[in-house]
Amino acid sequence: MSADVAARRGIPDASVARLPGYLQALTNFAERGIGSVSSEELATAAGVSSAKLRKDLSHLGSYGVRGVGYEVDRLSYEISTALGLTQDWPVAIIGMGNLGRALAAYSGFATRGFNVIAVLDRDADLVGAAVGEHRIRPMGDLGALVRDDRLAIGVIATPADSAQEVADHLVSAGVRSILNFAPCVLDVPDDVMVRKVDMSTELQILAFHEQRRTGELDLSAQSTVEGVAL
């Protein structure tokens, strides 16, 4: 193994978690026709300090050029490669309610190297119905998708009360990476990685800034917080 592969495999999890943000910021620069950016510009766009940005990118062996910065296209490619996005990842979406249908049509997946190869639902009445270019498949097809189509990542788009059952199905079919959109905690074996999308996270950040802007602090709650400060 080359030193570079070793270095990449050793990228700290916190740095990995920031790479998609850098990639998104770079994509935005590219869309505006910008060919190179300073680390300060990229850091500001991604919402981190430039010191942290430079440190994160150093794990990829990317250091930029003094006075020039980073080439947008090249750095995008390097981050994509580090994240494994230069190969296509087969993805299945389970749960064909509104959210599952929205995800099946979401253009942001395809541009990031995620190939939705199947959509499934446990409701037998829905099986066979069309969703975009797909037909809804039964849960029993998961095993074949893993075996024959290299299905790697399962996306759970069901309500919270059926998410655990779907996770169990995915795990027993051999899927070890799960993206959970249901607002609940999943119980899975240690070798299965679950990431969760909480769609209210960004709303909470907006609320903080709205509160600061309007100055409408709840002063009764306020005094309670002061009372318990240790």
Added chain:
Amino acid sequence: MSADVAARRGIPDASVARLPGYLQALTNFAERGIGSVSSEELATAAGVSSAKLRKDLSHLGSYGVRGVGYEVDRLSYEISTALGLTQDWPVAIIGMGNLGRALAAYSGFATRGFNVIAVLDRDADLVGAAVGEHRIRPMGDLGALVRDDRLAIGVIATPADSAQEVADHLVSAGVRSILNFAPCVLDVPDDVMVRKVDMSTELQILAFHEQRRTGELDLSAQSTVEGVAL
């Protein structure tokens, strides 16, 4: 203004961005019946170092108790208060395709203090149709929602090609906080805050770990990256 209010208003943006994750982790502990957690347990659940967790919480005046840690309920309340979630935030969702309908039904908003007061679409043919307990309203209603119902946050759930037009509508109606689900960049005045939900971010993190797990590195891309390392 008390020292505590001043301190809270000065919470660094990066800390604010991590508070929803702590709140989510605390909610998960509470759902499992756990009443108190150490800073190490909470930090692990939220995916940060315990030093960073303690520093973030110190901005709230929350320091935990040596040997006991944090009370789950109390810390949840303190974080909710700091984020402004102890008051209800009126939210409108614009774009009643699959994503908009999924968001209108998303239970995770209500439990976080976000009250969906209206759903809108620019398609006149959809206006008046039922979505859950709502009727779809026309874009022209935005001004009245801001004036009469204190609408604070607009959620854009349209395709990318109409998101800018919707953002312009929101801004001219007086909305200054926008959550954008469309995979595109919005051009807004400086006093308007836009947060973006990129639903592929977590998929990218899963892909990185899948790649590391399977060891299926693309070695041709690999050597190119080595070639450009500076």
